[in-house]
Amino acid sequence: MLQQSTMAKMWRRLGIPRILDWPGPLVVMYHGLGGSDGVQVDEFATQCVRLAELYDVVPLRAAVDALGQPQARRMASITFDDGYHDFSELAVPVLKRLGLHATLFVPAGKVGGHNDWDEGQRPRRFILDEAGLANLDPTVVEIGAHGWTHCRVAGLNSEDLKRETVRARQRLEEIVGTPVRLFAYPYGQLDDFDLAAERSVQEAGFDAACSTHFGRGSHLTERFRLRRVGIESYDSLETFEAKLDGDYDWQAPKEKIGAWIRTRRA
């Protein structure tokens, strides 16, 4: 991580964060909380407080509605991928206490299961079951879809795309009893989804989709590939603030080059 913080310092010294224009809104991304590989809950709480001091923290749906408008720059939204049990156990009490809102992206075919796509790479985390999802307070949490099988959606045929989008949306709507309008691509780097996937998400009736591509804000044209600022378990509060402040914007071109190289190789 030393390398990353060195890059961040260089980037700041060059004054690049001040030059780059991010039209906002800022969307922060978490996965599991606690455990050996998640942001610890007290750190999450401190980060939320800081975020709310700097931004109007709004539900992602409101931030999406404001895309392309001047007020979007002041908005921030909190998102969690993978629908883990620790979200309801650890994050929800913090959000409630601070009066904040978050969007939880759930892989619909894995409800009540665990992160089997991480087998051997990350510790096992359990995904909320139907009752756990249905019991989440809708004033604090909005459920979004994270595909059906948590697979890469780039290059899928139309039938498989429908399973990951239409079927995922239908199942989650059956569980929570409210419209599911937001989507997040599993893995979410620029080579993990393609135009066909974006179109499928749109045709399935979603209003917007999140990538994991780094960025402090998105343009109106990026509605189905919203950028996010990923927060890692090893990020100090200083790093968290530096990410919000643009010191890590160099990650965007780095990720673009990475996606381009992987696409060329494949």
Ligand SMILES: [Zn+2]
């Ligand atoms: Zn995921």
